[in-house]
Amino acid sequence: MTIVLFIVALVFVFKTINVVPQQHAWVVERLGKYHATLAPGLNIVVPFIDRIAYKHILKEIPLDVPPQVCITRDNTQLQVDGILYFQITDPMRASYGSSNYLAAITQLAQTTLRSVIGKMELDKTFEERDHINITIVNAIDESAANWGVKVLRYEIKDLTPPAEILHSMQAQITAEREKRALIAASEGRKQEQINIATGEREAAIARSEGEKQASINRAEGQAKAIVALAEANAEALRQIGAAIREPGGQEAVNLKVAEQYVDAFSELAKTNNSIIVPANLGEMSGLIASAMQIVKTQK
Numbered sequence: 001m002t003i004v005l006f007i008v009a010l011v012f013v014f015k016t017i018n019v020v021p022q023q024h025a026w027v028v029e030r031l032g033k034y035h036a037t038l039a040p041g042l043n044i045v046v047p048f049i050d051r052i053a054y055k056h057i058l059k060e061i062p063l064d065v066p067p068q069v070c071i072t073r074d075n076t077q078l079q080v081d082g083i084l085y086f087q088i089t090d091p092m093r094a095s096y097g098s099s100n101y102l103a104a105i106t107q108l109a110q111t112t113l114r115s116v117i118g119k120m121e122l123d124k125t126f127e128e129r130d131h132i133n134i135t136i137v138n139a140i141d142e143s144a145a146n147w148g149v150k151v152l153r154y155e156i157k158d159l160t161p162p163a164e165i166l167h168s169m170q171a172q173i174t175a176e177r178e179k180r181a182l183i184a185a186s187e188g189r190k191q192e193q194i195n196i197a198t199g200e201r202e203a204a205i206a207r208s209e210g211e212k213q214a215s216i217n218r219a220e221g222q223a224k225a226i227v228a229l230a231e232a233n234a235e236a237l238r239q240i241g242a243a244i245r246e247p248g249g250q251e252a253v254n255l256k257v258a259e260q261y262v263d264a265f266s267e268l269a270k271t272n273n274s275i276i277v278p279a280n281l282g283e284m285s286g287l288i289a290s291a292m293q294i295v296k297t298q299k
Helices: 002-016 091-096 101-118 122-127 129-147 163-245 249-271 281-298
Strands: 017-020 024-030 033-038 041-044 050-057 061-071 077-088 149-160
Touching: 002 017, 017 024, 024 091, 033 050, 033 091, 050 091, 061 101, 077 101, 077 129, 091 129, 101 129, 101 149, 122 129, 129 149, 163 249
Parallel strands: none
Antiparallel strands: 017 041, 024 033, 024 050, 061 077, 077 149
């Protein structure tokens, strides 16, 4: 009898004391009617009158939405696979709002996905994944509020078109890449020709500038040389004139002229077989005579 009483007491205590884990919520019914929601920690319930009817996890829950075939706006079949993330925010609604909120969320996600895909062409479905995800989340979240569930996000895992469509898309992608490669190559050749022409133009300009500067430098050098030579000749003439005005200057000039005259005549006689006779022999004789007279005077 004692043992029976001990067992009854043990069962009574076990049913009275309930420890709810963190991020969990337990729904208690009293005589078949919702009574309370137990928060994490130690909780006391009335045995045999209260009953733990539902146990919910308040963490974020991933829900795999089964793959399904959708038809796009341009009548192309597309298999879509996704995953839904949700969280229970109201344990009481999650218990009594729907007979199976997981099935309700899954079905609603699939129907919404078919509706969204049906409004798009095939190419857009690949480009606007984010738009599809956001549309599905908004559509489900509006209805899921009555089920005590908050839909956080939806992610498309895979979009699989039929094999022939996939092959055509791959061929199109290959053609586009080849097109971009050809365009890039032609742009490269164009830039190369531009660079070569620009380089040749700059080189020609540099050469002409160099030639121009060289011509200027040569002209300036020649001008300076002519001026210097003229100044030297003028100075020499001034000195010769001064020397002529001095005593004996005129005789020296005559002697110099006679010497040069004789030298020139002797050079002509060496280079020609013919005998060259001066047109004015009297002048030549006079010069020679003057020169000899000057030599004698010097002695």
